[in-house]
Amino acid sequence: MATAVTKRATRGTGGMTFFLSAMDPRAKVKGSRDGLGAQGVWAAAGRPLIGNLTTVTSSLRGFTTLLVGLRLAAQTAADDAADSAANAFLVWEQMVGYARHVVHEHRGFFGYQRVAARTAAAKADGGRVRLSAHSGEQILGNQRTDGLLGNYTAPARVSGLVRPGFPVRLTPEAAAFVDDVYMPRLAQAWGREARDLVRALGQDSVSFDVRPNQRLAAVASLFDAGLGAAEARFYQRHLVQGGPSDPTSGRQVRFAAILGARLAESEQLSQAVIAQLAADADEGGWGT
DNA sequence: GAGTGAATACTCGAGGTGAA
């Protein structure tokens, strides 16, 4: 049948050509606001190449927040109480937001607006904010579904960072990475194995000082500019290359390789660069 | 009690809208 995107495999040349045709009403997404049918293009052409990430998971530091938060939250709920672990994660996500805003002046994380507003209010009134899972203290209308827990957990699972099933827990490899790379930085201000931080996250409500201090700085240090060698290797393997169970059967690894090479030469993803990528793919004999 | 199927709830991944 004809679809919005029809692919023609040209096995002789090892390439594949995409062209547009009229929308098949059977393929149309019912009631979708996707008037141009971009979702169909993404599903047909993008998803087979990038198996783990979504259009929302554009922040590497979002994954950093998720990994460290899940590690800490698991320690607050040793009895597998999923709800309390989730609540602890929400508190951690709030804490990270304040630290990134105050220390690094970061934007572009979930909840930025409320974090900025409450920080300004706190500076005029004692310098402390309240962190908790209660709706009034969350940094989004529904932090659980619209924050990192809702948007990053599934891609992290596909990337081999989060175990399948429930409750949400890191894979052994991801947990070891957090312990090696991030926990020592937190421990400098929060005590051995960041025990004071774990204790704080386990509380129903936390009063958090957003004036410059060691604990705030320790949390912010996880989000310093640049990546260490171990971080770069880890994220390259799990996020860029799709992780150990790469659902694209190696296509994502090859795509990352040629994209990386082309972007190293060019600042922007222009039409010319895309044409070059297609030529690179043809040369590599990708087939379908 | 076991098996089946419908109804319901939940999760995930898209894009749109409106305020600032």
Added chain:
DNA sequence: TTCACCTCGAGTATTCACTC
């Protein structure tokens, strides 16, 4: 332009009533 919040459809899991 950015950000927060929303809707929507598809897929999956769970619950429950019904039949044998």
